[in-house]
Amino acid sequence: MGGAETLHQDEAVLLATALVDYVAASGGLHVLFIKGPGTTMMGLRGHHVSADVDVLVRPEDLDRMVDLLGGRGWLERPSGVTVVRRYSHSRTLYHPQWNCDIDVHDRFPGMEASPGSAFDALWRDRHYLVMAARPVPVPSIPAAVIFQALHSLRAMDDPRHQREYSGLLQRVDVSMHQDLVDLSVELQATAALQPLLADLGIADLPALQGTVSEEWRHRTSAQGPGTAYLVSLIESPWRVKPLVLARAVFPSRQTLRERDLYLDDSISGLFRTHVSRWRRGLAGLPAAARKTKASRRR
Amino acid sequence: MTEQVWRVSSDVACVHSADGGRVAVLHLEQHVPVILAGTAASVWNALDGTRTEKELIEFLAHEYATEARTIHGDVMGLIHTLSSTGTITSSPRDEGAS
Known part of the structure; x- marks a missing residue:
């Protein structure tokens, strides 16, 4: 049984x-x-x-x-x-x-x-x-x-x-x-x-x-990490923008693991993960920019 | 001597499938659920707090059109497993009936 x-x-x-x-x-x-x-x-x-x-x-x-x-x-x-x-x-x-x-x-x-x-x-x-x-x-x-x-x-x-x-x-x-x-x-x-x-x-x-x-405006605009990074980039002081950009392009291993508990930790695995993120990020960038712009008009 | 019956512990959560052929059971002091399917689910469904072990086995034998001695070992094995974790408990037949 x-x-x-x-x-x-x-x-x-x-x-x-x-x-x-x-x-x-x-x-x-x-x-x-x-x-x-x-x-x-x-x-x-x-x-x-x-x-x-x-x-x-x-x-x-x-x-x-x-x-x-x-x-x-x-x-x-x-x-x-x-x-x-x-x-x-x-x-x-x-x-x-x-x-x-x-x-x-x-x-x-x-x-x-x-x-x-x-x-x-x-x-x-x-x-x-x-x-x-x-x-x-x-x-x-x-x-x-x-x-x-x-x-x-x-x-x-x-x-x-x-x-x-x-x-x-x-x-x-x-x-x-x-x-x-x-x-x-x-x-x-x-x-x-x-x-x-x-x-x-x-x-x-x-x-x-x-x-x-302000939080509700963020909530209705920053849905995915792409828009969230974009909002963060726009709102950060100029001196911090390079760091935000660097984090968006090369997030830490911990951040990657937060999104994928089964992250492949090898160099080739991390490279594949980064490339996959970049592809998704670039594809989603126009929509993220439109959402962020629309949200900031409200 | 008062007859003993098996009933589901008050600290148990369970989810039945629509056809009753599967039950997901969690004793709330345990960390993970167990899944009872097929004949094991039938045993669970029959643990209504009114049947003694003998009556339970006879009921299931009738349900499955088989002899009590054929299923006795399997039914008692499951009862012992469930009782060892406190998922089911035995009590006098007339106690706690609702």
């Missing part, structure tokens, strides 16, 4: 969700599972196998959560490019024997309220969904709409995000509009959510005025 079966990704995500919930509870921490299977179970997106578990914690609990999971063999995947690291909102963990990551968020881009008060509002309205035969805490449905919308709006040049956003618009019932508005105001997310509120026909309320933060 039994045998060497491989863990499927959908199984891994659900089991890791239950694990994170259990580990958090054992440490007395509150967590909320955002995006992912919960969004599908709430009927806010179609079936889509997630690659990771997204969990939101209070900012002061981030290190503790990462430590607790570290005690279970989950290792931190360092974040990459400098400009992305500056706006870091999560820490990504992986386990050599699991085929999914765990993203531990201490805040969510687009929500400009202080991370602690945002968490408190989301925790206050939480409910529970059964995942892997265990009840786990998730945001309310209006909050889940906000997470999903912000997630999509951050990268609308991605066809999958476009599809998910369109699907979300169809799934948001008019009876939810007032709750959405109230929560958007409380989370100070109305500026980033302007496209959603406009598409739902509820963007004209005076309380919904506001401008997007």
Whole structure:
């Protein structure tokens, strides 16, 4: 009986969700599972196998959560490019024997309220969904709409995000509009959510005025490392630009490993990796330049 | 003497396939899940906290249209494996029934 079966990704995500919930509870921490299977179970997106578990914690609990999971063999995947690291909102963990990551968020881009008060509002309205035969805490449905919308709006040049956003618009019932508005105001997310509120026909309320933060502009422009390096290059003082450029062309071995855990460390392997990066970078440069330019006009 | 039954531990998470032929099981104090497929999944699905070992084996033998003695060794082997990790526990039949 039994045998060497491989863990499927959908199984891994659900089991890791239950694990994170259990580990958090054992440490007395509150967590909320955002995006992912919960969004599908709430009927806010179609079936889509997630690659990771997204969990939101209070900012002061981030290190503790990462430590607790570290005690279970989950290792931190360092974040990459400098400009992305500056706006870091999560820490990504992986386990050599699991085929999914765990993203531990201490805040969510687009929500400009202080991370602690945002968490408190989301925790206050939480409910529970059964995942892997265990009840786990998730945001309310209006909050889940906000997470999903912000997630999509951050990268609308991605066809999958476009599809998910369109699907979300169809799934948001008019009876939810007032709750959405109230929560958007409380989370100070109305500026980033302007496209959603406009598409739902509820963007004209005076309380919904506001401008997007600098971070949100970065988030919606610097999607890949190419744009991130470009933004970093533009924004750096002249004396630092050569260093940024050098890092873009010849990133450290550690940076390369962050993107590929199975990096071939030999000279020929590193050379092949660099050449492959340069090809991708050159091919993506025009699009990255257009995005960066458009973002800076906003 | 009170009869003992096997039930899934309260610290276990599991994901069933749509057809019930596969179960991914994680004892939350363990680091990695185990996958039960085919007959092993059938044993898991039958661990409902109401059957004694004898009843469990008879039930599975009936399900697979075979004799109890044919599957006895395999079923008990799996039960011992799962119980050694605390994934399933035995208790009196009338205790903890829900």
